[in-house]
Amino acid sequence: MDRAAAQAAEPAPALPAVALDYLAHARVEKRLAARTLSLYTLDLQKLVVFAQAAQVELLALQVPHIRRFAAQMHSGGRSARGIALILSGWRGFFQWAARQGLVPMNPVDGVRAPRAPKPLPKALGVEDALQLMNYVNAGAGAGPPQAGARLPRGAATREAVERGGHFDPWIEARDAAMAELLYSSGLRVAELVGLDVAPGPDTERLARGWIDFAAGEAHVLGKGSKRRIVPVGSAALQALQAWLALRAQPFAAPATPEPALFIGRRGARLTAQSVWVRLRERARQAGLTTSVHPHVLRHSFASHLLQSSGDLRAVQELLGHASIATTQIYTRLDFQHLAQAYENAHPRARRKR
Structure with a gap:
């Protein structure tokens, strides 16, 4: 199941203005594809849900929060690759926010997804x-x-x-x-x-x-x-x-x-x-x-x-x-x-x- 399908059944909270501004930047200035914008939207919705559960404003999130969110996704059964993709989406948002002077640093920097086991190559006998x-x-x-x-x-x-x-x-x-x-x-x-x-x-x-x-x-x-x-x-x-x-x-x-x-x-x-x-x-x-x-x-x-x-x-x-x-x-x-x-x-x- 890809990350769009995995997140489709989850609550879709209203995004704050700052998140909508970032998505507009990604659409207009970065000219990202509609599919990519859809995935970025899902990633930000998930981040908002986590922030609300932690009772922390979106732009006030710190590294420990992001690490805890990643751990929760892992314990919930999300794959290492899926977590890595979501973290990448969050990282892009906070990089943009830092350039706008909205946050002092990117809280996703240094946070890595769990290491995915490398599958053995399939070979014939x-x-x-x-x-x-x-x-x-x-x-x-x-x-x-x-x-x-x-x-x-x-x-x-x-x-x-x-x-x-x-x-x-x-x-x-x-x-x-x-x-x-x-x-x-x-x-x-x-x-x-x-x-x-x-x-x-x-x-x-x-x-x-x-x-x-x-x-x-x-x-x-x-x-x-x-x-x-x-x-x-x-x-x-x-x-x-x-x-x-x-x-x-x-x-x-x-x-x-x-x-x-x-x-x-x-x-x-x-x-x-x-x-x-x-x-x-x-x-x-x-x-x-x-x-x-x-x-x-x-x-x-x-x-x-x-x-x-x-x-x-x-x-x-x-x-x-x-x-x-x-x-x-x-x-x-x-x-x-x-x-x-x-x-x-x-x-x-x-x-x-």
């Missing part, structure tokens, strides 16, 4: 990952299309195929290559869809990313426009070669050839959303009960590599993390895996059933 990678569509027995054969034309036909209505070796080869590459190299979905077939005509116009088949490497453009090179496994290279053999098949091709490695049914670069949809459908067809999306395969790549090598620094470099602190979350995931193995295998660890 090794067996599930291999089940997804080894999946072959039942219609694949028909083999690739004959030389010179055209794939189905028309958006309606392609749309039906992409939704799983019919088997199409073109779609199958593309989706298999995407899944293999995501798991093999730990790419972000933006890095995957940014790949081009070739690096570019010259070094001045490099593609966002490309595959060097000779070296078995992927050149990608990651966050912060930072380039990195990651290895590509042999299975992924084979899947990519199979996809490239079909990619050029003519079907409603645009006048200007699309440089993207992965293209959709109309010949344009595949979107990140389309990759999510296709990967989820492929996981369903492969019989996996876990929800699979591109970042799950990135997490699986990192987790399985760390379990096998124990080299956290190498995993950091391969993922393109600026800080190793970001990568360290996989050590928690790895320990969880080890703890489960201990629980299942050690005779003194097994709980009574």
Whole structure:
């Protein structure tokens, strides 16, 4: 439940003039969106309720009051993220009030929301990952299309195929290559869809990313426009070669050839959303009960590599993390895996059933 929904059922007191002046400033001078103004209004209404309960004027609130209000929200079951957003709204109001000379200091400064526990990244088990990678569509027995054969034309036909209505070796080869590459190299979905077939005509116009088949490497453009090179496994290279053999098949091709490695049914670069949809459908067809999306395969790549090598620094470099602190979350995931193995295998660890 978002903070608008959470606060909708709460009393909505009349706001004092100073709060209305601040909202007018946010609307006119800061030109905030209507949705943002609505949330700011809800935040100020909640602050007024707290102030009235504490029998303190709005502009007379001090740091201890704000801390107590935050603690009350926490004990009432509001999430750490929700509290942080409300505190941010209050902080903006008091910053404005301080600039107007209405308060000597901002009582929200220094007050932080409770620390939210970092959720563990969701990763597939090794067996599930291999089940997804080894999946072959039942219609694949028909083999690739004959030389010179055209794939189905028309958006309606392609749309039906992409939704799983019919088997199409073109779609199958593309989706298999995407899944293999995501798991093999730990790419972000933006890095995957940014790949081009070739690096570019010259070094001045490099593609966002490309595959060097000779070296078995992927050149990608990651966050912060930072380039990195990651290895590509042999299975992924084979899947990519199979996809490239079909990619050029003519079907409603645009006048200007699309440089993207992965293209959709109309010949344009595949979107990140389309990759999510296709990967989820492929996981369903492969019989996996876990929800699979591109970042799950990135997490699986990192987790399985760390379990096998124990080299956290190498995993950091391969993922393109600026800080190793970001990568360290996989050590928690790895320990969880080890703890489960201990629980299942050690005779003194097994709980009574």
